Amino acid sequence: MKVLIADDHPLVRDALARVLAGLDDGLEVAEAGDGHELIAQLEAQAFDLALVDLLMPAMNGPEDIRRLRQRWPALSLVVVSGQVDPGIVRAVLEAGAAGFVPKTGAADVLVVACRTVSAGGVYVPPHALLALRDAHAPARRDVVLTPRQQDVLALLMQGEPNRRIAQQLGVTEGTVKLHIASLLRALRARNRTEAVFRARQLGLTGH
Template sequence: MTIRVLIVDDHTVVRQGLRLLMEAQADIEVVGEAAGGKEALLAAQETKPDVILLDLIMPEMSGIDVLRELQKQNIASRVLVLTSSLDDHMVRQALQSGAQGYLLKTSRSSDMLNAIRQTAQGISSLDPAVTRILQQHLTGKDPLDTLTPREREVFDLLAHGMGNPQIAEKLVVSEATVRTHVTSVLDKLRLRDRTQVMVFALKRGLVTPQDLP
């Protein structure tokens, strides 16, 4: 049986590379590509793929939103997430929203192809790093989950290299308030300074080097 795959990623070079890899397989056929969430939903309705290979970090509509919309529309395609993000919250959201598997873009080509085949059969396929995150969640609370919604906003802005004045302007609060939140974020995450926040975010795939100043 030929596995029909829809590739969803906002980077053209990634889509092209994945297409070349899959077209070299006798049992896999690429039936479409999409550069964003809305385009992906339309393509899924039109092509009815067996497997949707889905990135999570995309402009306008995230992969999580795509997963939720696929469920709402009762689209039967199985979804294999292929992304750079190792954020535990995003991992859990994706799996709770219907993803059959979750791989990182650093995965070997052979592992990704095997994951596509497993996904088509309804078998879950998880990157080892994702498995570790899920185990950590079962055995203890992730430090990011201890942040309040406002602290998480501050963390995200710190992770992108913003200083206190920029954060204050972005969140429409005083710099004194920002300093209080920054201190709390560093304390809860057991980090020494802003540089460690950026390194922490990079390691988890929450930001890329291109996001940093």
């Protein structure tokens, strides 16, 4: 796995790299200190995952996340930021980020986030989800799911258990659980039943 860490503080980049060291035995890490270096690195080589500070120099918040997603649609972007306002979290996700991790969070949160995103999911830490609910953010009708998430959702809506979903998709049950967890976050649901109900409310049917 090739990961790009973009943050204007060298100590933060070093700390993030150390946390991710155990994520993959073959992990390759590159660094960028501002938005210009971030673009230069992305133009120079392909990355599987990018951890991006939201407010570093030459980086102007969620709109730049949207531009990055448009230019490199296959790149998984996780915002790592000290800005945890519910409106910022919501804007970042709507701009196309696959995850949001507060800099105040524990190291294992970052690992869980990267694993979830690498499996095709979307990660938002629990307390950020609670903050969004507390802010009474309206349910989005433009929820965007990955093709694999749509496959899992379609089988959930048919009432299939994890074992059958894994068999039909040719993946492990552990991978299915990761996809279901990401669906619950994306749909702001507490369980499978609520996820199916909300998906139908939003007109989502999977494939």
